[in-house]
Amino acid sequence: xxxxxxxxxxxxxxxxxxxxxxxxxxxxxxxxxxxxxxxxxxxxxxxxxxxxxxxxxxxxxxxxxxxxxxxxxxxxxxxxxxxxxxxxxxxxxxxxxxxxxxxxxxxxxxxxxxxxxxxxxxxxxxxxxxxxxxxxxxxxxxxxxxxxxxx
Ligand SMILES: [Zn+2]
Numbered sequence: 001x002x003x004x005x006x007x008x009x010x011x012x013x014x015x016x017x018x019x020x021x022x023x024x025x026x027x028x029x030x031x032x033x034x035x036x037x038x039x040x041x042x043x044x045x046x047x048x049x050x051x052x053x054x055x056x057x058x059x060x061x062x063x064x065x066x067x068x069x070x071x072x073x074x075x076x077x078x079x080x081x082x083x084x085x086x087x088x089x090x091x092x093x094x095x096x097x098x099x100x101x102x103x104x105x106x107x108x109x110x111x112x113x114x115x116x117x118x119x120x121x122x123x124x125x126x127x128x129x130x131x132x133x134x135x136x137x138x139x140x141x142x143x144x145x146x147x148x149x150x151x
Contacts, residue, residue, distance in 0.1 A: 001076065001098060001124045005029070009078050009100070012040045012053075013136060019045035023140050026057040026077040028070065028094075036073060037061035053077060054085035058092055070094045078133050080107035080121070089119060098124035100133045 005027060012025035021041040028037040039057025043049065054077055062068050071093035080103040081089060089097060097119055102109065109121065125133070 001100060001126070001129055005035075005076050006100075006125075006129050008035060008038065009076065010132070010136075012038050013078070015040045016042075016045075020144075021045055023136050024053040024077070024079045026053040026075060028057050028061050029074045029076065031072045037064065050084065050088075052082065052085050053079075054081055055088050058088055062092070068092060074098065076124075079103050079137070080109065080123075082106040083108050083111060086117075086121075095119045096122065098122050100125040101130055101137070 008027060009025045012027075013023040016023045016025075019042065021044045024041040026039045027035050030036040037057045037060040039053045039055070039060055041053045042051040042056060045051070054075060057075070057077075058070070061070065061073070069092065073092075073094055074096045075089060075094050075098070077097065077099045079101055080099045081097060082103070083106070086097075086108045095118075099121070100123075102123060104110070108117070
């Protein structure tokens, strides 16, 4: 993934810290490659099941441009989308999703053959980007499971 997008995704993760939401962030790029929308996980911040980073990024953009058709846009996200988000992304007609790290637990690749799905999913990270984000996730879940080590 291009460094500028990776850095923007990493910065957006900081918005999840206060609410202790799982650190996931998403960007939507317009056809020129400009960041048109940013979203992050706010499930716990808002106590809303559907407030995943991808859906928040989609809603920010559809509200802004007053259109539900995002077929000219690309979605970048830190973690492979879950089935709910993949369904929402599909509703917007986005054709390409790029993610940094595979989600073995919730990622859609476990539920569908990657060749049968559209929009296309593409893992798009350098080994260093993957390591960096994986470490953020591991640290988050380590703290969650062992809160006594937070201090
Ligand atoms: Zn999701």
